Every structure is written in structure tokens, then in C-alpha cells.
Amino acid sequence: MTHVRNAWHVAAWSCDIAAEKPFAISILGEPVVIWRSASGAIRALEDRCIHRLAPLSLGRCEGENLRCLYHGLLFAPDGGLLEIPGQDLIPPKAGVRSYPVADRHDWIWVWMGDPALADEALIPPAVGTSDPDWILGYGQLDYAADARLICDNLLDFSHLPYVHAQSFQAGPEFAANPPKITPVERGVRVTRWLPADVGNWRNPHDVPVEVYQTYDFLVPGVLLMWSANYPEGTAARLGDAIPAMDDALSGLNFTSQAVTSTGPGTARYYFSWGPHCRHGDAAKRDGMMKMAGLAFAEDKTMIEAQQRVIAMTPDPKVMPTAHDRGVTLYNRLVEKLARHNPSELESAA
Amino acid sequence: MTHVRNAWHVAAWSCDIAAEKPFAISILGEPVVIWRSASGAIRALEDRCIHRLAPLSLGRCEGENLRCLYHGLLFAPDGGLLEIPGQDLIPPKAGVRSYPVADRHDWIWVWMGDPALADEALIPPAVGTSDPDWILGYGQLDYAADARLICDNLLDFSHLPYVHAQSFQAGPEFAANPPKITPVERGVRVTRWLPADVGNWRNPHDVPVEVYQTYDFLVPGVLLMWSANYPEGTAARLGDAIPAMDDALSGLNFTSQAVTSTGPGTARYYFSWGPHCRHGDAAKRDGMMKMAGLAFAEDKTMIEAQQRVIAMTPDPKVMPTAHDRGVTLYNRLVEKLARHNPSELESAA
Amino acid sequence: MTHVRNAWHVAAWSCDIAAEKPFAISILGEPVVIWRSASGAIRALEDRCIHRLAPLSLGRCEGENLRCLYHGLLFAPDGGLLEIPGQDLIPPKAGVRSYPVADRHDWIWVWMGDPALADEALIPPAVGTSDPDWILGYGQLDYAADARLICDNLLDFSHLPYVHAQSFQAGPEFAANPPKITPVERGVRVTRWLPADVGNWRNPHDVPVEVYQTYDFLVPGVLLMWSANYPEGTAARLGDAIPAMDDALSGLNFTSQAVTSTGPGTARYYFSWGPHCRHGDAAKRDGMMKMAGLAFAEDKTMIEAQQRVIAMTPDPKVMPTAHDRGVTLYNRLVEKLARHNPSELESAA
Structure with a gap:
């Protein structure tokens, strides 16, 4: 690896x-x-x-x-x-x-x-748990799986409707259309607009909203994501432009996550999440962390099972799909950055 | 393997x-x-x-x-x-x-x-647990041992007086004389007549009986056995002929067992056992299954210990005895059937 | 190994x-x-x-x-x-x-x-637990570590002030000066005089004493040690001569310890300890064994952690210090005795 x-x-x-x-x-x-x-x-x-x-x-x-x-x-x-x-x-x-x-x-x-x-x-610009602008909860999980499998998971949210249908109430929209993927310095950026109907946990309003969601995934495995609700029509109006956090209707939140390879077949996963201080309070943060606790346990179950299947497969091969663009782009970047230092190519942790 | x-x-x-x-x-x-x-x-x-x-x-x-x-x-x-x-x-x-x-x-x-x-x-002609002619209990055990070691065990009942002296009340007769071993289609047949004195659990009569016991052991590891009690002298009268189930005095019973290799060093063992519906009832089946539970735990203790010794032995070799004829015949058949498909010779599970 | x-x-x-x-x-x-x-x-x-x-x-x-x-x-x-x-x-x-x-x-x-x-x-002249001259307690520990690491530990008491500062109240004197190390038949002898101030558990007197401590460490991993208190000035008076046990003021005690390699990365450690029958009783023995229980658990924690670090080190190398003379002398003896029988060089347990 x-x-x-x-x-x-x-x-x-x-x-x-x-x-x-x-x-x-x-x-x-x-x-x-x-x-x-x-x-x-x-x-x-x-x-x-x-x-x-x-x-x-x-x-x-x-x-x-x-x-x-x-x-x-x-x-x-x-x-x-x-x-x-x-x-x-x-x-x-x-x-x-x-x-x-x-x-x-x-x-x-x-x-x-x-x-x-x-x-x-x-150092990736993560948001610290003590940042006064945000109200963040945090936790960590030890994985019996290669760090790469967790990175792959975080680089492809098309798993949300399947792994997290309950916990995150993720609908088919996460898999129906690939997000926009762009290279950034030492990582990739994943951006999308999603509809959120009335009743969806993301939407506290009595009209549908549009959710903007963007994250950078940076070496060696750091995810920095924010999302927020905007009025219907914002996506069409802005085109590729990034909406201002200050213009968010509601639901502005931030999550910082990091995957650390502790060795071959093991990893530690750190995460924080919560609302902006103008978009929520400690109770909202606690509700979100409860949801994340369920969701990250769902990921762990799947990824550790995937690791066990890989371990019993003599010559494991994957078949990339349309959703793997982010995974592929990121893994190529990892190969390129590792080549800078030949000794890294031999690093087998 | x-x-x-x-x-x-x-x-x-x-x-x-x-x-x-x-x-x-x-x-x-x-x-x-x-x-x-x-x-x-x-x-x-x-x-x-x-x-x-x-x-x-x-x-x-x-x-x-x-x-x-x-x-x-x-x-x-x-x-x-x-x-x-x-x-x-x-x-x-x-x-x-x-x-x-x-x-x-x-x-x-x-x-x-x-x-x-x-x-x-x-498909081997096992007797299903729902077969109305038989009153069968069933169970399974996961082994930390190669499937082959369990097959070897089932192909050589000379272990009964040593491993199962208590549970099955097996006497020296199981080791004193090798049974008759014959090849059958995709397996071997093991047949013997045994004396059962008054007081032996197999014998509900007040006179000694003769027990006929026969099983086919078929690839990939399926044991199908029946036994029953017959009047003294039946063995001598019949010679090599097979007694009719219908002529059994008492104690007619059937066990189907299967050993599945789940991988190198692991196996799952399935078993059912019980009396014919004209030779027993649910209470008899329960008594038999209790006995089998003790006996199969005795086997598991021995075979898993054997596996651990083999694992610490650099170049493990066995020394076959007179009782290994069934084991040897069956293992040769396995080699022969595996050779039909060269890829099987490489199968290491 | x-x-x-x-x-x-x-x-x-x-x-x-x-x-x-x-x-x-x-x-x-x-x-x-x-x-x-x-x-x-x-x-x-x-x-x-x-x-x-x-x-x-x-x-x-x-x-x-x-x-x-x-x-x-x-x-x-x-x-x-x-x-x-x-x-x-x-x-x-x-x-x-x-x-x-x-x-x-x-x-x-x-x-x-x-x-x-x-x-x-x-057979090394250990003192048996039933020896009437001594009042000995005993115990054993299973190690998830190579026997050699435990032998290395026992051959270098400079770890006492660091690993056993609490349990044995060992002061810097164990590390400040190396003991006298001499080869003996099939082992090495480690001998030292230590000061014991008033208040030290070794010294029951109201004046400082001198503690003589000597052990033979013999193949394949047997430590036989006695120590006792003598009046101040004895060390200077005797020079290199060995004091007589009978002349001890107080505190005469004996410990026999044995390290057995059970396999690669595992070992069993046996130990007994207690006072001479004229220098203590069962209560004193129990107090000493309680102290030893704490101390040997401290060793186990350190040595098993050391083993885990070694296991994750591609090409582990040590850097001997002045205190390693006993370790080096003993390990050279092991190599020499193993060479007597070429097959031993291949023994990898």
C-alpha cells in the first residue's frame, strides 16, 4: 500500500x-x-x-x-x-x-x-473543536482495515443511499449523479447541490431548499467539509460559483475528519462535526453526533467486512465505476506524491 | 490440502x-x-x-x-x-x-x-430432518481444524473405545477388529457386526443382540450411517449379505453427517441423528442427541489439539495402522477425483 | 534465536x-x-x-x-x-x-x-521450595516474549532504579556502578556490595548496613541468588572475598528463578523467594512475595512491550552499554554451547 x-x-x-x-x-x-x-x-x-x-x-x-x-x-x-x-x-x-x-x-x-x-x-485547514465559530462534537474509531479503504469510502458518497439510508436518511440523489470533482493542491475537491424536501432532517423550513455540500480530501487522508441550505434556485443562479457561507438560509455545519494509517490492515479515524454557532446549538450538535455515531458504525461494519474479503482473495482487483473518479484522482495523487521520495514507494504500512 | x-x-x-x-x-x-x-x-x-x-x-x-x-x-x-x-x-x-x-x-x-x-x-442420499420415517435431532460445530482431520476421524471408528468410552459406552470391540471396508461410487463403505450385551444402551432386550452398523462416507465429507439390532446368529447366517431394515429387532437409527472445509485450518461439521419412527420417539431421540453432544465435543477436543500439534510440527508425517484402510482408501479417492480437474490440486483450503 | x-x-x-x-x-x-x-x-x-x-x-x-x-x-x-x-x-x-x-x-x-x-x-543447584533451611514462596508467569529478553533483563540489574523504583525501592546505586561480572561453569556470576541506609526495607537495623548480593545465571536461563546484610566496613575488609552466609547480620534470603523458552515469542518464568529460616518467617516471606509480585509484573509489562516494538522493527539492532557486560558474556556462552551441536544453531524456538 x-x-x-x-x-x-x-x-x-x-x-x-x-x-x-x-x-x-x-x-x-x-x-x-x-x-x-x-x-x-x-x-x-x-x-x-x-x-x-x-x-x-x-x-x-x-x-x-x-x-x-x-x-x-x-x-x-x-x-x-x-x-x-x-x-x-x-x-x-x-x-x-x-x-x-x-x-x-x-x-x-x-x-x-x-x-x-x-x-x-x-497542515490542512481543519476546524478545531475549540473554534468559537462552530459548536463541534468529536470522536474516533479504530479500524481493522487498511487506511486506504476508509479514504476510498470518504471519496465516494454514492455509498450514502445504501450504507446510510437510515442514519443519514440519504436518498438516491447521492448515487444518481456524480458530484463535481476537481483537483486541488494536495487533494481533490468534491462539490454538489442536493435538493432537500420539507421533512428531511437537513431542512428546517416549510419549503424545499437546496443544500450545497463541498469537501476537500487532502493527503494523507483529511476530509474538510461544510454544507448549508440555500433558497431554491440558488444553484441555477450561481452556476459553478461557490455560495457564501454568510448567505446560508440555515443548516451551516462543518466536519473535519482524518484517517491515519497505523500499520498494514489497521487505521484510526478521527472526526468532529457540528453546526455554525449562528445555525445551531449544543442540542443540535448532540443530535448530529448521535446520527454520525450510527453512520460511522455502519461504515466500519462494511469496510472491515470488505477488508476480510480482500484478505481471503488471492489477487484482489477492483472494477471502478463512474463514481470512482474522486477515488482514482486521489489515489493517483498519492502515487505521484509518494514517488517524490523513492523510499516511500517501499513504505508498506 | x-x-x-x-x-x-x-x-x-x-x-x-x-x-x-x-x-x-x-x-x-x-x-x-x-x-x-x-x-x-x-x-x-x-x-x-x-x-x-x-x-x-x-x-x-x-x-x-x-x-x-x-x-x-x-x-x-x-x-x-x-x-x-x-x-x-x-x-x-x-x-x-x-x-x-x-x-x-x-x-x-x-x-x-x-x-x-x-x-x-x-447429491448424497442423506436423510433429511423432516423425513417422516425418522425422528431426528440435529446440530453443528465449528472446528479450528482442517476438514481432513474430521474426515479421518469419521473413517476410523477404532477411536471409539478411547475417545468415547464414556459418552457412547464404546467397548474394545470397535478397535479389536477392523470393519469391512469396500469402495463405493464416490466414497467408501464401512460395515461391521458388533455384539451388544444386556445392559448396553444399544440393547433394550434381556438377551444379547447383534448390532449391524454400516455407513457410506462420500465426497466431499458426508457420512450416512444406519444401525439396528438383530437376533444373535444373524451375522453368521447372512455372511456378507446386508440385513433388511425391516427385519430389525429394535434400535434402528440413522445419522447423516457432513464435514465442510471452510478454509485452511477451519471446518464446519453438521449432524443429525435419531431413531426410526417404529423404533423410538422424541424422548429416545433427545437421549441420543445428548449422548452425541458429549461425544462430538470429545472429538472436537481431540481433533483441535491434534491440529495444534500438527501446526507446531515442521514436517508432519503419519504412521498408518491396520485401522487406517478406510482413511487411506478415501484419501486416495479424493486425490484421484481432484486430479480430474488440475486446478483442484492447487486448491489449498 | x-x-x-x-x-x-x-x-x-x-x-x-x-x-x-x-x-x-x-x-x-x-x-x-x-x-x-x-x-x-x-x-x-x-x-x-x-x-x-x-x-x-x-x-x-x-x-x-x-x-x-x-x-x-x-x-x-x-x-x-x-x-x-x-x-x-x-x-x-x-x-x-x-x-x-x-x-x-x-x-x-x-x-x-x-x-x-x-x-x-x-542440574543447577537451585534451592527447592521444600528446603527446610529456607522459607520460600513461589509463582510463575507466562510471557508473550522471547525467553532471551527475560534473560537479558535478569543479567542486568541496572534496570532496577527505573523499572522497580517503587516495588523494590531500588535506588540509583544499581545503575551507578556496574557489578563485578565473572564467568562460571555454564554461566556468569554477578556480585556487588550495596549500601542500605536506615529505613530501607532491606535494613532492619538502626544503623546503615552493607548488602552483599550475588547470583549465578546459568544455561539455559536459571538465576540463583542470595543476599544478606553485613556490618559497615565488611566490603572493604573482605575485598573480593565472599562473605560467609553464617556471618550475616540479618536479611539472608535466596531466590531461584528459571526462564524456559516455550517457543518463538513465548516463555514461562518460574520463581521462588524467601528468607533463611534464621532470618525470617512466613510473614516475612509473604511480604517479600508481595513485593516480587509487583516487581515481576513491572518487568512483564516492559519486556512484552519491548517484544512488540521488536516485532514491528524490520532489522532490530541493540546498542550495548557498560551494563551489558553480563548480557554479552552470557549470550556469547550460549552461542558457544549451541555450536557444540550444529543442529542447535538452527533451533529457532
Whole structure:
């Protein structure tokens, strides 16, 4: 499975990294330890002591440093070895790998590729759960499936009428016509106008509305989507132009989602969702999160079953359909970005 | 492990396939979905959508067809692709494999080999649980063991005095003398006369009787056995001739059993047992099934332990004994039938 | 992983082998059945019937012999095949492997290498739990880790201040200075003098004492350690000489520990500990065992985590430190002893 190493991978919710408590996660099959130092800096190192390969995440934060709690080796934030108890000479180049890491939009992001290329400007513009403009709930799910299968799912909403007919009350409109797909910097954009009749949960009015829905899906697996209701006729009037959020009649909401490959056949899926503060309140957010909880469990059931079928298939092949344009475009981008760094082509996580 | 693909494999109890409820099973490591259509027809398809390999068993029956509930592709009973939501052109030859399937003797049978060779006359003549001549109980067990180990067990009853001394009150007679073994069409026949003293559960009389016991073991792993009590001296009088069921003194009973390879190292074992309606009633059947429940759990304990030992043995070899004639004859037949279709030799389920 | 086959491996606590109850264990990935015969002799055979590879540990003791309870084959204590029910001819050389076995120091020891080399004088001089001079508690733990990782742990006590700061109240003295390491016959000796201030659990006095601590670590993974308190100044006075147990002020105690490789990535760890009968009582033993229970759980957490990191590391390499002298010396000895028998180099358990 090809993955883009030179990208910011979501490693945790910011609020889950407590002060001076090391946190362990695998990303692309590599063990990573993340912690907040005494000064509040966020740090990420290879979670594997050079001495005997014990995980540093079982270690102890000491000021800005992290001590392995097996035999006491002390590592600097850049991974350099500072101390070996009982030994005066420290091999000068000894140390573990350090990863560029950022605390942004209430997520912790880790750059898994060449540190020289780690540009914080490439962090996808997710909406953080603490953003005052939005009222967001959040959660996460661990998958027994390759990250790619979850990305494929998120890049093709034609599954909504089949997987989510109940939870999201998704009608055939999601499968009847493909959305508009356009390439964007490091991702693809998926945009559509949908009708919402009176009675649909999206539509609080007593007349039909038009729902604008748009998301960017960005490497290595980040979905950023907003949608809102507009008066009938808006789509025809605007053509390809993007409606202004401020002109929304109602229902303006945002969801940020991230798929992180933790290793071959496993992934972690993070998500937040909720209304704009002028379009809803905590009760509305809770209703939406309840719906999302049902829907994301439906996805998990299907995708993990799909993974099991793939695992028992000697030479698995897919047959793309008209709805796979977004999937195909995105996966080609992944291949292209991975080729930039030949070592990534071999990355098998 | 060699298996006979060109054979009818038991895939389910007929009563477990409800109307329009897809049922999933692996046979020889292949995912199969079975369902009863709106018209009542029984159907079996490859349980793997050609689009993205989601299991069709999570799908929805629509009339005679089956719809994948991931992205909505619709399949005909012959596996042909009928519909791709949102796409007008259907690739003309696209589809999934369909399997010949039959609902017979209260079992669902699936032909895993060349459909052109699927002859319903080859379905083993099991006695169905609804047969009015017999009063049968039934059950099934999932094994963490190769199907072959269960077949080996059923082909050699010399294990009875050791594995089933308690449950079946089996005495040394099962091991003291090998039974008569003869080849039959697509299987082997195992026949013996056994003494049953007063007090043995098989013998309800106050004089000793002779028990005739005969079974055919047929590819791909179906055991069909009857036994009954006869007056002392019958064996000597008849020689090799088969006694008539109608002449039985008492204890006439029938068991149908089937071993299905679900994949490498796993199998499902189906069984029914009970008295002839003139030789017992529901209470007798219940007593017999209780005994069988104990006995089949004894087999499972031994065979799964045997499988674990084999798994930790680099180059496992067996040493056949005099009692292995049936095992050897049957396994040679399996090799021969598998050779008919070279692809079967590679089948590793 | 290299292991010394030509060594006595601890297979069980003596008291866990009941009369005529076969006991199963894997050693170096080989299935072994151990039992006490009718005459009380301890026996060990390959736990794999030559007929169809069923485990003999599901079998039945009959006098001095062991019968497989699958098809009834009977084996002599030397592994020779005595009986095949229903078959007159017994292949003269047929049988299973028998292992030299000894019941010594309340442990059952199995020699996994060439039986001709099995010399009971090579059994490490552990202190049995029934030894009247000592008041010992005991226990065992199953590890999801290679035996070697546990041996490495026991050969380097510099982990004590980090892993066992709480449980054993180990101070930095265990890591500050390496102990004295010397080769001994089939192992290494680790010896040190440690200060114990007033208040330390080791020191029941109102003045500081000096603790002498010494252990031999012997193939295939047996640790035999004693320690005791001496008056301040004893270390300087004695130099390299070994203090007499009889001269101990207080705190004389003994622990016997054994690491048995049960297979690749798994091990069983046996331990006993307690005071000399003139230096403590059952209450003291219970307090020590409670402490050991906490400490050995700390080791298990660390070592199993280390094993998981190693498993996800493509080409795991260690960086030895000054404290690894014992580890390195011992592992070189293992390589050397394994080379004596070329087949051992291939042993991958």
C-alpha cells in the first residue's frame, strides 16, 4: 500500500496529550511517542530506545527530555542521547529519530517524511473543536482495515443511499449523479447541490431548499467539509460559483475528519462535526453526533467486512465505476506524491 | 490440502436460510452468499462485489436479485451485473461467480467445481430432518481444524473405545477388529457386526443382540450411517449379505453427517441423528442427541489439539495402522477425483 | 534465536505433576508430555503420537506406560511403541522421542538435547521450595516474549532504579556502578556490595548496613541468588572475598528463578523467594512475595512491550552499554554451547 510520508498525519486529539504524559501511537507501522514537555512544547520521537528497543512511551518526562524507564537512558527533544546511567562516554551520534510535530486545530500532527520538507503551511485547514465559530462534537474509531479503504469510502458518497439510508436518511440523489470533482493542491475537491424536501432532517423550513455540500480530501487522508441550505434556485443562479457561507438560509455545519494509517490492515479515524454557532446549538450538535455515531458504525461494519474479503482473495482487483473518479484522482495523487521520495514507494504500512 | 471441488458441499441447514435474508459462509476458503429469492428459489453467488470486494451477504434481496449495500450494484441470480447506480453503461460480461446450489434433504448443497458437471444425482442420499420415517435431532460445530482431520476421524471408528468410552459406552470391540471396508461410487463403505450385551444402551432386550452398523462416507465429507439390532446368529447366517431394515429387532437409527472445509485450518461439521419412527420417539431421540453432544465435543477436543500439534510440527508425517484402510482408501479417492480437474490440486483450503 | 538444547530446562513445579496425570508443555517449540508413573517415576516424552500426531498429554497413564486416547496406541517410558489396538505387528523401531527428565529441587527438569550428554550433575543447584533451611514462596508467569529478553533483563540489574523504583525501592546505586561480572561453569556470576541506609526495607537495623548480593545465571536461563546484610566496613575488609552466609547480620534470603523458552515469542518464568529460616518467617516471606509480585509484573509489562516494538522493527539492532557486560558474556556462552551441536544453531524456538 502506498502512503504519502511527506505529509502531516493526525496522531491524536490535542486534549488527549496531557502534560508530561508520554502517548504512544503507530503511524505507517512506525512506533511514535508524543509528549508535552515541562515548558509546554509538543514533541514526537521514535518510540524505540536505541539500547534494547523498549518503548520510550513507558518512560518519564524530565523537563524538556524523555527518559527510558527500562535502563534509564535520557533523550533530548531532538532524539539525541544525553545520558546512559553508569556510563560516562555517550556515543556522540547516538539517538532516536525525531519527528516534526505540530499542535494545530486541536489535533496533533506528525510529519512522517523528510524533516527538511516539514512545512507547517501544509497542515490542512481543519476546524478545531475549540473554534468559537462552530459548536463541534468529536470522536474516533479504530479500524481493522487498511487506511486506504476508509479514504476510498470518504471519496465516494454514492455509498450514502445504501450504507446510510437510515442514519443519514440519504436518498438516491447521492448515487444518481456524480458530484463535481476537481483537483486541488494536495487533494481533490468534491462539490454538489442536493435538493432537500420539507421533512428531511437537513431542512428546517416549510419549503424545499437546496443544500450545497463541498469537501476537500487532502493527503494523507483529511476530509474538510461544510454544507448549508440555500433558497431554491440558488444553484441555477450561481452556476459553478461557490455560495457564501454568510448567505446560508440555515443548516451551516462543518466536519473535519482524518484517517491515519497505523500499520498494514489497521487505521484510526478521527472526526468532529457540528453546526455554525449562528445555525445551531449544543442540542443540535448532540443530535448530529448521535446520527454520525450510527453512520460511522455502519461504515466500519462494511469496510472491515470488505477488508476480510480482500484478505481471503488471492489477487484482489477492483472494477471502478463512474463514481470512482474522486477515488482514482486521489489515489493517483498519492502515487505521484509518494514517488517524490523513492523510499516511500517501499513504505508498506 | 487436496479437496474435491467437483462435489456438493453442505453449506447450511435448509431451515437456516430465511426468505430474502442473505447468508454468508466460506467453502474451501471462498466466500459464498446464499439466499432464497422472492419466488423461493435458492441461490448462491460469490460473496464479493466486483466493484470494491464488499461482501454481498451484507446486501439486500430485491425480487430475484441481490443488491450490494455498499455502492448499490445489483446482481442477477446468475451473478450477472444488472445495475450500477449513477452509471448507464453496464460492462456486458461483468459479474460475480454463481454456484450451482440445491435444497435437498434439509441441507443446502453448493457445487464448488465446474458448473457444467453439477449433477444433482450426485447429491448424497442423506436423510433429511423432516423425513417422516425418522425422528431426528440435529446440530453443528465449528472446528479450528482442517476438514481432513474430521474426515479421518469419521473413517476410523477404532477411536471409539478411547475417545468415547464414556459418552457412547464404546467397548474394545470397535478397535479389536477392523470393519469391512469396500469402495463405493464416490466414497467408501464401512460395515461391521458388533455384539451388544444386556445392559448396553444399544440393547433394550434381556438377551444379547447383534448390532449391524454400516455407513457410506462420500465426497466431499458426508457420512450416512444406519444401525439396528438383530437376533444373535444373524451375522453368521447372512455372511456378507446386508440385513433388511425391516427385519430389525429394535434400535434402528440413522445419522447423516457432513464435514465442510471452510478454509485452511477451519471446518464446519453438521449432524443429525435419531431413531426410526417404529423404533423410538422424541424422548429416545433427545437421549441420543445428548449422548452425541458429549461425544462430538470429545472429538472436537481431540481433533483441535491434534491440529495444534500438527501446526507446531515442521514436517508432519503419519504412521498408518491396520485401522487406517478406510482413511487411506478415501484419501486416495479424493486425490484421484481432484486430479480430474488440475486446478483442484492447487486448491489449498 | 539461539538456545542451548544440551541443558536442563525447567518444565514444571514438581508439585504440579500429580500421579498418573499427564502434563503438557512446549519447550523450545517442541511439545513435551510429563507424567509420574504408577511406580512414582517421572517421565517425559514427545507429546505427539506417531500415528496421527494427537497429543499424548490427552492420554491415560497405565502402570509405567502412557496410552494415546485417540486410537489407543500404548507407549513405554522410553517412547517405544508397545501396542496398536487391532494390529498384531508392531513396527520394531516405532516410537516417540523420550527426554531425560529429573525431579530435583522441587522443579522438573527436561534435557532437550542429546540424551547421551544428559548428566544430572549439570542440574543447577537451585534451592527447592521444600528446603527446610529456607522459607520460600513461589509463582510463575507466562510471557508473550522471547525467553532471551527475560534473560537479558535478569543479567542486568541496572534496570532496577527505573523499572522497580517503587516495588523494590531500588535506588540509583544499581545503575551507578556496574557489578563485578565473572564467568562460571555454564554461566556468569554477578556480585556487588550495596549500601542500605536506615529505613530501607532491606535494613532492619538502626544503623546503615552493607548488602552483599550475588547470583549465578546459568544455561539455559536459571538465576540463583542470595543476599544478606553485613556490618559497615565488611566490603572493604573482605575485598573480593565472599562473605560467609553464617556471618550475616540479618536479611539472608535466596531466590531461584528459571526462564524456559516455550517457543518463538513465548516463555514461562518460574520463581521462588524467601528468607533463611534464621532470618525470617512466613510473614516475612509473604511480604517479600508481595513485593516480587509487583516487581515481576513491572518487568512483564516492559519486556512484552519491548517484544512488540521488536516485532514491528524490520532489522532490530541493540546498542550495548557498560551494563551489558553480563548480557554479552552470557549470550556469547550460549552461542558457544549451541555450536557444540550444529543442529542447535538452527533451533529457532
